[in-house]
Amino acid sequence: MTAIADATAHTAPRSNPDSRTHEVTNQTPPLVGHDVADDAVLLEGLRREGAEWYADDLHRLGRLTGSEQVQRWAEEANRNEPELRTHDRYGHRIDEVDFHPSYHALMDVAIREGLGGTPWAEDRPGVHVARAAGFMVWSTAEQGHCCPVSMTYAVVPALRSAPELAAVYEPLLTSRVYDPGLRAPTGKRGLLAGMGMTEKQGGTDVRTNTTVAAEQPDGTWRLRGHKWFTSAPMNDLFLVLAQAPGGLSCFLVPRVLPGGSRNTFRIQRLKDKLGNRSNASSEPEFDDTVAWLVGPEGHGVxxxxxxxxxxxxxxxxxxxxxxxxxxxxxxxxxxxxxxxxxxxxxxxxxxxxxxxxxxxxxxxxxxxxxxxxxxxxxxxxxxxxxxxxxxxxxxxxxxxxxxxxxxxxxxxxxxxxxxxxxxxxxxxxxxxxxxxxxxxxxxxxxxxxxxxxxxxxxxxxxxxxxxxxxxxxxxxxxxxxxxxxxxxxxxxxxxxxxxxxxxxxxxxxxxxxxxxxxxxxxxxxxxxxxxxxxxxxxxxxxxxxxxxxxxxxxxxxxxxx
Known part of the structure; x- marks a missing residue:
């Protein structure tokens, strides 16, 4: 015991208030509080392609993107992944996906800044270039939430193949208001869109799709089938490919029907992906799901x-x-x-x-x-x-x-x-x-x-x-x-x-x-x-x-x- 005590005495740390056991040197400071748009290549391209008028707003968005708050949102949205709730506590199917508040914060900025469908409502030359530059700057922070933003931007020209549907939904798809939650589309202040193209047996070969569509006496259609990779399932509207009697066709599928009842959109599971973790990607199943034809029958692609x-x-x-x-x-x-x-x-x-x-x-x-x-x-x-x-x-x-x-x-x-x-x-x-x-x-x-x-x-x-x-x-x-x-x-x-x-x-x-x-x-x-x-x-x-x-x-x- 005496030997042990002596050894301990020799190895005990000295209490020297000036000693340094972990002094940090030669480490890079955090990259935070900077303007992501402070980029000569980006700004020159903006000017060259006809959207120099957007430069001040781009810098404002760039400063927000480089802020500590937005970096924290990005990390939290990825560490706290979306969670699928197929049923409520009473056993009713609800097929909802819960997102962390930071995901919603990112989405709110993206839509408010006009990175969704907004450019289609403006005639100003260069507006799509401005949106592209803003998308590049903002997606620097976090790319997962940009998937629903991108699909909302992209759906508008396709939806115009059905002018009556476009007249109803386009003003909401081009809105700058992020209004999450499943409610009747026309009762919301802004809408998000997605797409359902691929199926497990064909993937890219969409002409092998087996989802079928049957026309109803009231002019709507009913879909039955299963999609393999449909991202952002909490979006309001989806363009979906299905086999109609006249061939592969494109249909508009809302999550909530105009009267307020839930459309059949059974989310079987969320994909466990390599990256893009903040964004939910799902396998939805359609069973007597209400849809509207977009474009001519047989011209889905x-x-x-x-x-x-x-x-x-x-x-x-x-x-x-x-x-x-x-x-x-x-x-x-x-x-x-x-x-x-x-x-x-x-x-x-x-x-x-x-x-x-x-x-x-x-x-x-x-x-x-x-x-x-x-x-x-x-x-x-x-x-x-x-x-x-x-x-x-x-x-x-x-x-x-x-x-x-x-x-x-x-x-x-x-x-x-x-x-x-x-x-x-x-x-x-x-x-x-x-x-x-x-x-x-x-x-x-x-x-x-x-x-x-x-x-x-x-x-x-x-x-x-x-x-x-x-x-x-x-x-x-x-x-x-x-x-x-x-x-x-x-x-x-x-x-x-x-x-x-x-x-x-x-x-x-x-x-x-x-x-x-x-x-x-x-x-x-x-x-x-x-x-x-x-x-x-x-x-x-x-x-x-x-x-x-x-x-x-x-x-x-x-x-x-």
């Missing part, structure tokens, strides 16, 4: 494609935003963290990585806003822009969404072990990254859609060519890549097999054309050198010694040189 096109645009916007969010976190970290006696941003190899990520982000953002500009002008009757939109949306959806996981993974690695810690926010951003590449058609679906447009809609190829050729002669590497791409257009053998390669090259040449015309020389030069010419590294951070890294890094969000 053609009718709902307007909604799909707009949600694909939001996939491009969301992925560009996700790339930018990862870059911003990485840039913030390397500006403050020191290794081997210097800031990380001043270490040559890290400087190369950050510059390369910045190139990827600028190309994605510039393309996303160009597509949004085309959508805005197409909706105001510009046939050339409509034709360009047809190809550019599918090309952008394929490539920008494909690049998001790789870019976010590289940005996470810039933070080292800190980036792998949930507290950094990077793991949530990483889990979110693959979603847009899957939602509204995977990479293969979009690649094949490009082939379809090239063969069936030659005016879309003409518009695409005109866009590229606007930069003709400005950069020899771009000119060479464009010549090679035109040769690939002429090949017809194994077109489906080669379609991914074709669409990738289309995306890169299109991005190169945009950057050559609109970006500073260091950015355009490095992009053409690394993405279009022979000097192509396979990983980020492989820009050649000839690249002007300082000129690229000057474009980082919040960059100071």
């Amino acid at each position: 053609r009718t709902i494609i307007d909604m799909v096109t707009m949600t694909r645009l939001d996939c491009v916007l969301g992925s560009a935003s996700g790339i930018r969010a990862g870059l911003t976190q990485a840039a913030h970290h390397v500006r403050h963290r020191s290794v081997f006696g210097a800031k990380l941003i001043d270490q040559p190899l890290m400087r190369n990585v950050i510059a390369d990520l910045s190139l990827e982000s600028e190309a994605a953002t510039t393309l996303a806003l160009r597509i949004a500009g085309a959508a805005d002008r197409a909706r105001r009757g510009d046939a050339q822009e409509r034709a360009f939109l047809r190809l550019a949306t599918a090309v952008g959806k394929y490539w920008v969404c494909k690049r998001q996981p790789a870019a976010v993974a590289e940005a996470l690695e810039c933070l080292g072990g800190n980036g792998y810690d949930e507290a950094s926010g990077m793991p949530r951003l990483y889990r979110e990254a693959p979603l847009n590449g899957i939602w509204e058609g995977s990479g293969n679906v979009n690649a094949l859609d490009v082939l379809r447009a090239l063969t069936r809609e030659p005016e879309s190829l003409d518009a695409f060519c005109a866009e590229i050729e606007a930069a003709a002669g400005a950069d020899s590497r771009l000119d060479d890549a464009w010549r090679e791409l035109r040769e690939e257009f002429m090949l017809t053998d194994d077109a489906a097999l080669r379609s991914r390669r074709l669409v990738e090259r289309m995306a890169l040449v299109l991005q190169g054309s945009l950057l050559v015309r609109h970006a500073p020389a260091p950015v355009a030069d490095a992009f053409c050198r690394s993405r279009l010419a022979g000097d192509r590294g396979l990983a980020f951070g492989t820009l050649s010694a000839g690249a002007d890294l300082s000129g690229i890094i000057a474009r980082l969000p919040g960059a100071v040189g």
Whole structure:
């Protein structure tokens, strides 16, 4: 006992008030209290695409997005996932999903800021570009709740295929009031919309759907079947594909009928997803479910494609935003963290990585806003822009969404072990990254859609060519890549097999054309050198010694040189 006591005496901690056992040094401060819209690439695109009038509101939204409060909402909405309640305490089916208050707070801002259906109620030129920029800024905070926001935006042009229904519901779908809860639609101050397309036996192959629709004497229809992936089931209205006697058709299904009674919308379960945890994705079952026909019977895909096109645009916007969010976190970290006696941003190899990520982000953002500009002008009757939109949306959806996981993974690695810690926010951003590449058609679906447009809609190829050729002669590497791409257009053998390669090259040449015309020389030069010419590294951070890294890094969000 004496020996033990002596040993304890020697090892007991000294009570020295000046001792430091855990002094924190060389840690990056929280990225909070900043303006997410303080981004030269975004603001230049906003001006170029005709919505400079929105800049003040975008900065206001950017400051809110970067606030501590909104970051807390985002974390809480993901940690407290939606909960399904199929029955009430008495055994009645209610099929409701409960969300954390922070989810509702995020939704309230998004709808109040006009990121839902509001642009369709305004004629101002550039309104869809303004909405796109706002969507990119706000989705930086949290992307799960943006799914119902996006579907509400996208449903309006498709619903116009049924003018009588549009007259009733469009004023509420374009409202800036977030009014959650299941009640009679026309008794609410604002509505949200969703879609039900895929089924378990077919997925993307919606023509194999087995949900059936039967017309009733009163002009309504009754649906019977099961959908496989219907997100945001607490939304008010859904466009649903079902087999009618005349073929696959599109129907409007409300959760609550005009008289106030619940429509049959049995939620079998919520999906346990990799990411997007704040957003509920469900499997609803229809059984004598009341619906209204939207568009001609048998033209379901053609009718709902307007909604799909707009949600694909939001996939491009969301992925560009996700790339930018990862870059911003990485840039913030390397500006403050020191290794081997210097800031990380001043270490040559890290400087190369950050510059390369910045190139990827600028190309994605510039393309996303160009597509949004085309959508805005197409909706105001510009046939050339409509034709360009047809190809550019599918090309952008394929490539920008494909690049998001790789870019976010590289940005996470810039933070080292800190980036792998949930507290950094990077793991949530990483889990979110693959979603847009899957939602509204995977990479293969979009690649094949490009082939379809090239063969069936030659005016879309003409518009695409005109866009590229606007930069003709400005950069020899771009000119060479464009010549090679035109040769690939002429090949017809194994077109489906080669379609991914074709669409990738289309995306890169299109991005190169945009950057050559609109970006500073260091950015355009490095992009053409690394993405279009022979000097192509396979990983980020492989820009050649000839690249002007300082000129690229000057474009980082919040960059100071």
